[in-house]
Amino acid sequence: MSSSNQGQTGPKSIAGKRKSSMNALKTGMFARTQVLALEDEAQYRRHDKSVMASLEPEDAVQASLAQQIADSMWRGQRQEYRAALQRDEVFKNLTPAIMADFLGLKGLLAKYPPRFLVTPNYKVSRKDVKEYKRLNQQYEHFLANSKGVSNYNMVWRQYQDLFAALESWMSSIDPPLFMASRQGLDLHWQNHPRKLEAYIDEYGALCWYLANFDGLRDQIRNWMGIWFFLKSRESERVERFDDRMLQERKTCMSLLDSFFRMRKSQSDHALFTERRLKLSPPKSLEDIVLPHEIPRVVIGKNEMEYSPKESVSC
Numbered sequence: 001m002s003s004s005n006q007g008q009t010g011p012k013s014i015a016g017k018r019k020s021s022m023n024a025l026k027t028g029m030f031a032r033t034q035v036l037a038l039e040d041e042a043q044y045r046r047h048d049k050s051v052m053a054s055l056e057p058e059d060a061v062q063a064s065l066a067q068q069i070a071d072s073m074w075r076g077q078r079q080e081y082r083a084a085l086q087r088d089e090v091f092k093n094l095t096p097a098i099m100a101d102f103l104g105l106k107g108l109l110a111k112y113p114p115r116f117l118v119t120p121n122y123k124v125s126r127k128d129v130k131e132y133k134r135l136n137q138q139y140e141h142f143l144a145n146s147k148g149v150s151n152y153n154m155v156w157r158q159y160q161d162l163f164a165a166l167e168s169w170m171s172s173i174d175p176p177l178f179m180a181s182r183q184g185l186d187l188h189w190q191n192h193p194r195k196l197e198a199y200i201d202e203y204g205a206l207c208w209y210l211a212n213f214d215g216l217r218d219q220i221r222n223w224m225g226i227w228f229f230l231k232s233r234e235s236e237r238v239e240r241f242d243d244r245m246l247q248e249r250k251t252c253m254s255l256l257d258s259f260f261r262m263r264k265s266q267s268d269h270a271l272f273t274e275r276r277l278k279l280s281p282p283k284s285l286e287d288i289v290l291p292h293e294i295p296r297v298v299i300g301k302n303e304m305e306y307s308p309k310e311s312v313s314c
Helices: 014-020 041-055 060-091 096-102 107-111 126-145 156-169 187-191 193-230 232-278
Strands: none
Touching: 041 060, 060 193, 060 232, 096 107, 096 193, 107 193, 126 156, 126 193, 156 193, 187 193
8 A cells, every 4th residue: 555545535625624524514503613615604704793793792701602692693593594494395295286186176277276376475466366357257258158169269359358368378388379460369279279278278277276366375374284294204304403493592592691691790890899999988087077066965963064165174
């Protein structure tokens, strides 16, 4: 064996050593460096500077505690981010088709569920809800009276608003829905009515979902909660991250409490010392101010009254 293979075989550069130090990293809870390879060091410095500016440590001990607080807050944010990512992992396998099945939807609604069906925070304005309800009514009339004809160029004028909205929705599909003159449907769609019919059905289902999404939102959230807790393995992993996050927050609060108790103790001590220095003792008995009149003391009937002005003769 050559001597070149003996001794240290790891990375020699600073960047390489830093990267290899992350090899055993799992959660970042016990990392020796506060900034992981996947994190922004500049963002950490801004965070650290902001915390220090808020706490304004006055000496080395307070500065050390303040640094621990800043690092604890940084780790807490990291755990919160990891918990959020873990929750997203739980819902990755929840597809719109599964949600449509949970909601008991059948037919074309089950065939064409939109992606936002698993996004309960999706917003539809009141104006759009009103418009999609009107388009949905046209689509239902189309289903009942015109679906299945041999050429949709013969009927599209009866549903001009529906086909105009459909044209906008199919804007990325080639060829366009209408001729350049807009006198009728493009020849491609006239010659392939079943292909166009599939797009009409998909858009009609979308109109129904958008018109009724506000009413579905509570049911969607309930089913998402059930899905989450049924995934016991993933849920336990999320709970572990939540526990770590809460633990880090408790640590941070304890450090903050120690910091402010120390600051209050130092402040009280300084105030006491200042008051004590102001209360200096008298230099001599001459500085003691006696009252102008000393009260008379009567000891007995035969005792003479004492007056400081009288002299005592022997």
